[in-house]
Amino acid sequence: MIKKIKTFCVLFALVLGVWTINSCKKKEKELDEELFELAQETAGFVWYKNSSSLLSKSNGSGHPQTFLRTRYNAAAATKLDANGKITANTIFPEGALIVKELYENSTNVSRYAILYKKSDSPSADTKGWVWGYIDANGKVAEPASNKGKACISCHNQSDNIDYMLMNKYFP
Numbered sequence: 001m002i003k004k005i006k007t008f009c010v011l012f013a014l015v016l017g018v019w020t021i022n023s024c025k026k027k028e029k030e031l032d033e034e035l036f037e038l039a040q041e042t043a044g045f046v047w048y049k050n051s052s053s054l055l056s057k058s059n060g061s062g063h064p065q066t067f068l069r070t071r072y073n074a075a076a077a078t079k080l081d082a083n084g085k086i087t088a089n090t091i092f093p094e095g096a097l098i099v100k101e102l103y104e105n106s107t108n109v110s111r112y113a114i115l116y117k118k119s120d121s122p123s124a125d126t127k128g129w130v131w132g133y134i135d136a137n138g139k140v141a142e143p144a145s146n147k148g149k150a151c152i153s154c155h156n157q158s159d160n161i162d163y164m165l166m167n168k169y170f171p
C-alpha cells in the first residue's frame with residue numbers, strides 16, 4: 001500500500017513538472033507572438049527625426065542588415081522632441097514600444113528589432129525592457145525570454161538614452 005502511494009506521488013510530481021515546463025514555454029512563445037503583432041502595427045507611430053526614409057546602418061551597428069528606420073508608438077513618442085529625436089535623460093514610460101525595421105535591400109523589411117517597456121513581464125530586464133528580434137516571416141531570431149542577453153552589452157554603451165542608440169549614431 002505504502003509503495004503504491006509512493007509510486008502515485010512520484011508520478012504526480014512528474015506530471016506536475018512536465019505541465020509547469022510546458023506552460024512556461026507556452027508563455028514565452030506567446031510573448032514573442034505578441035511582440036511580432038505589435039511590431040507589424042504602424043498606425044499612430046512617429047518616425048525617428050519625423051522621417052520614414054531608410055537610413056544606412058551606422059558603423060556601430062550590431063545589426064547585419066544594410067538599411068534601417070526606427071519608429072515609436074504613441075507612449076514612446078511622448079519622449080521625442082519637435083525634431084523627432086529622443087529628449088536627453090529620458091526614461092521611457094510603461095507601454096513604450098520602439099521598433100527598428102531592418103532591411104537587407106531597399107524594398108522589403110527583413111527583421112524587426114523591438115524594445116517594449118513592460119516591467120511586469122517575466123522576460124523584462126532590470127530596466128523593464130523586453131527585447132524582441134523577429135524576422136518579417138515571424139521566425140524568432142532571439143527569444144524575448146533571453147532578456148536581451150545578445151543586445152544589452154552593446155546598447156549599454158556610453159551616451160545611450162534608456163538603452164537607445166539612434167540619437168548617438170544618427171545625431
Ligand code: HEC
Nearest residue numbers: 057058060061062100113114115133150151154164165166
Ligand atoms: C554591437 C552593438 C549592437 C548589438 C549587439 C545590438 N544592437 Fe541594436 N542597435 C545598435 C546601434 C548602433 C543602433 C543604432 C542604429 C544602427 O545603426 O543600427 C541600434 C538600434 C537598435 C534599436 C532602435 C532603437 C535605438 O535607438 O537604439 C533597437 C530596437 C535595437 N537596436 C534592438 C536590438 C536588439 C533586440 C538586439 C539584440 C538581439 C540588439 N539591438 C543588438 C547596436 C547594437
